[in-house]
Amino acid sequence: MAAKRSNLTLDDRSRRLLKALVERFIHDAQPVGSRTLSRDSGLELSPATVRNVMSDLEEMGLVAAPHTSAGRVPTVKGYRLFIDTLLKVQPLSRVEVEQLRENLQTGEEFNPQSIISTASSLLSGITNMAGVVTLPRRDHSEIRHLEFVPLSEGRVLAILVFSDHEVQNRILHVEREYSPSELQQASNYLSSLFAGRGLMDVRQRLLGELSRTREDMNETMRAAVEMAGKVFSNSEEEDYVMAGQVNLMSFKELSDVDKLRQLFEAFTTKRDILHLLDQCVSADGVQIFIGEESGYKVLDECSVVTAPYEIDDHVVGVLGVIGPTRMAYDRVIPIVDVTARLLGAALNSRE
Amino acid sequence: MAAKRSNLTLDDRSRRLLKALVERFIHDAQPVGSRTLSRDSGLELSPATVRNVMSDLEEMGLVAAPHTSAGRVPTVKGYRLFIDTLLKVQPLSRVEVEQLRENLQTGEEFNPQSIISTASSLLSGITNMAGVVTLPRRDHSEIRHLEFVPLSEGRVLAILVFSDHEVQNRILHVEREYSPSELQQASNYLSSLFAGRGLMDVRQRLLGELSRTREDMNETMRAAVEMAGKVFSNSEEEDYVMAGQVNLMSFKELSDVDKLRQLFEAFTTKRDILHLLDQCVSADGVQIFIGEESGYKVLDECSVVTAPYEIDDHVVGVLGVIGPTRMAYDRVIPIVDVTARLLGAALNSRE
DNA sequence: CTTGGCACTCGGCCGGCGAGAGTGCTAATG
C-alpha cells in the first residue's frame, strides 16, 4: 500500500484505469463512476476494486470528485500524466494530410497573410475549437525590394517587399521634399545594397552605414540611408490571427457567460495570449498547457496546444488550438503538429 | 373609446405614459407596472387609471405583458413610436464632441485603416455596445500614384496610392517578364494619365483606352494599359471593422449562450450584417432598425443604429452601433450621428 | 487482494406552498 503510493510509481492497473477514465471523461464530459469504469477499462475488475484504486488516485491528486456521490474527474495533474505517458497519438491519415496541404497551398494567390488565416481557420474547423496562428517574425526573411513613393508634405511611403511576397507599407516623415527621381535613385541604391539579405543582416549593415556617413556618399545616398534607418527601426509589433472563437461557446464547461466574456476579452486584448504563445517559439515541438498551467486565470478551464512553425529552418512563429481542458488530445496533437509543418512548407514553397 | 383607439391617434396622456414606460424599461430592464408608472410619469394618475390606458396600448400593440401579472414591456411597434415621435435626443456636450474629434485625429500617423478602427472602438467604448464601421468605398477617391514592382515568374506587384494615403497592394499575373525600367515607364505613363482622377473616372477612361488599342501606342504603353485593366477590374469586396462585441455579453437579454453564439457567428460570417449596413448608405441620416425590423432573426433581440459617413461629399460608408433593443436611444443616436460626421472629417482632413 | 453487500451522501427533479407584484373587473365617486 505505502509502496504503491510512492510518488509517481503507478502500477499498470492504475494507469490503465486512469487512462480509461480520462478517455471516457473526454468523450462525454461527465464524471465517470466505478461501474462504468469497471465495464470499459478492458480489465476484469469489479466496481468495488475500481473504487479502491480511485481512492488512491484521488489521494495522489490525479483525479477529483466534484462532490461526494459523483464519479471522478481528471485533475490537471491527471491530464498531465495522461498526456505524458499514457496517450497514444492518432497519426493523421494520408488523405487528411493531403487535404490540409491542398488547403494551404492556395495556388493562385500566393499571399502570406491569407495563408496564415486559412491555417487558423483550418485548425479551428477540424478541431471544432479556436485556432490561432502568430504572424511570422521576419527577422530572417530576405528583402527583395525597397521602394519609396512621395506623398504630400514631407511624407514618404516606403514599400518593403520580402522574398515570400509579403508586402509592407510604412509611412515616413522626412524634413524636406524629395523629387520622384531622387527617391527612385535612393530606392535603387538601397535595393542593390539589401536585396537578398535577411532583415537582421540588413539592420546590422545599416547600423554600420549610419555611423560612418562618409563624405564620398552623395546627398541622395545619405538621405536614402537615413530613410532606410527609419524603415527598419520600426520594430514590428507581434500579432496573431484567430479563428473559430465561436466554437468555444458550444462547450458546456464554458457556458458561464461571464467566464466566456473574460476569455473573449483576453482574445481581443491579445497581450496575455501573445505572451503565452511567445513561450512556445523556443519549445522544440508540440507544447501543451493544461488549465492553470498556462498561468493565466482566464485559461483555467482551457488547454492550449501549440507548435512552432519554421520558414527556411528558422522558427518564425507559433500556431495552435485553444479549447476546453477536456479535448481529444490524441487527435489535436497531430493536427497541430502537422499543420505547423505544412504551414512552414506553404510559406516556403516559392522561395 | 372607439375614437381613442382609432389608429395612431394617441391622446397626449397615453403618449406620455408610453414614453415613461419605455424610458423606465430602458433604464432597468424590467417589466414596468402601473404603480411605478403612476408614480414617475409626472401625471397625477392612480395606478388603476394607468392600467386602463395600458390595456388600450396593449390592444394597439404598443406594449405587451410577458405574463398575466407582470408589468408591461414595449413592443417593437412601441419602440418605433417612441423613437419617431416621443424621443427627445440628448445632444452631445461640446467637450464630448471635442474628445471624439481628438481621438479620431490621431495626428501623427495618418492612416485610414487605423482611423476606421479607432472610430469603431470609440463607438463601442462610449456606448458600451458593439461598434461597427464599414470600410469606405473608394469609387470617388482620387488616385495619387500607381507603381509596379517586379516579382518572380510572371508576377507583378501593383501598388495603388490614393489621395487620402490609403495604400493598396495587388499582385498581377502577367504573361511575360517585364524589366524594372519597363515597369517604371508603365508606372509613369499611368500615373500621369490617372493622377488626380477618381476611381470611377479611371475605370471609364480605361475602358476607352482598352477598346482602341491604337498603333501609335508602343508596346510598353499597351502592356501598361493592360495591367491597369487588371488592377482596376478587381472590384474590391466590402468589409467592416467591428469592436466591442464582448460588451454584448453583459446584457441579460442576451445571456442565452446559444443566441449569443448565433449572433457572433453572424458577426464573423459578415454577409448578413454587410447586407443590412448596405441598406443604410442610401439613407440620409441616422437610421434605426429595432429588433425584427432588420429582417435577420439573429438580430431579433437587437437594435442597430447607423449613419452614413462622407468623404468629399460622397457617401462612402456606414457606421453604427449594435446593442439590445433596450438601449438608450437618446444618447446613442447623437453619438452615432456625430461620429459619422467626425469620421468623414477626419478622413478628409488631409486632402 | 478482491469482491459483494450495505448504509450513506449528494445532486436533480418534482409538487406544493406562501409571498409579492400586478392585473382586470366592478362599483362607487366627483
Place this chain on the structure above:
DNA sequence: CATTAGCACTCTCGCCGGCCGAGTGCCAAG
C-alpha cells in the same frame, strides 16, 4: 363619463421536503 378604490385573481419566484438514481466508503467474507 372619466377616474378611482377595492378586491379577487393570476402568475412568477424562491423555498422546502421528499424522492430517485448514481455513486461512494467501508466492512466483512471469499
